[in-house]
Amino acid sequence: MQQQHLLVGVDVGCRKHHVAIGGSGGITEQFEITHDARGFAYFFGRVSEQARRQRLPVVVGMEGTNGYARPLDQLVKDKGYTLLNVNNLKLARFKEIFASPTKTDSIDAQQIVTLMMMAPFMEQVKESLQPVLTVSEIEQQLKRLSRRRRH
Numbered sequence: 001m002q003q004q005h006l007l008v009g010v011d012v013g014c015r016k017h018h019v020a021i022g023g024s025g026g027i028t029e030q031f032e033i034t035h036d037a038r039g040f041a042y043f044f045g046r047v048s049e050q051a052r053r054q055r056l057p058v059v060v061g062m063e064g065t066n067g068y069a070r071p072l073d074q075l076v077k078d079k080g081y082t083l084l085n086v087n088n089l090k091l092a093r094f095k096e097i098f099a100s101p102t103k104t105d106s107i108d109a110q111q112i113v114t115l116m117m118m119a120p121f122m123e124q125v126k127e128s129l130q131p132v133l134t135v136s137e138i139e140q141q142l143k144r145l146s147r148r149r150r151h
Helices: 037-054 072-078 088-097 105-118 123-128 137-150
Strands: 006-011 016-023 026-034 058-063 082-086 129-131
Touching: 006 037, 006 105, 016 037, 016 105, 026 037, 026 105, 037 058, 037 072, 058 072, 058 105, 072 082, 082 105
Parallel strands: 006 058, 058 082
Antiparallel strands: 006 016, 016 026, 082 129
16 A cells, blocks of 8 residues: 555444545544445445545545455445455454553444554565455356355
8 A cells, every 4th residue: 555545444243344545644533333224325435535635535444344245345345445454353452452442343443444554564464464356257156056055
């Protein structure tokens, strides 16, 4: 992330997600969305408004907790945004180093943005953020078939 980006951190939950938006100037906005079409529409409305206003490309960092990131993760990719998977264990270590007074979901979303801001400066942080690549339809079918076979 050498150039400027609008950074979006999403702390994933089973019924709702906490979102923090920021950049080089720190956190600019925080909100909560429900895990449904209405919440996703609200998310994309707020993010695209910020991206338009600041004229920046969007990078979303999201935990892949227990599959609760779906379908939001795919919608982020479909929108053309860069999606980073945040390693939960490395995020926990990062939060130990940069401790906050309490543990809340909104603070976790802020910490994801902070982690993304620090990535260009710390080699260890880069290992915590893995780009989620677009896979072809054939690869998706193979994945579904191999999972079905395992069961």
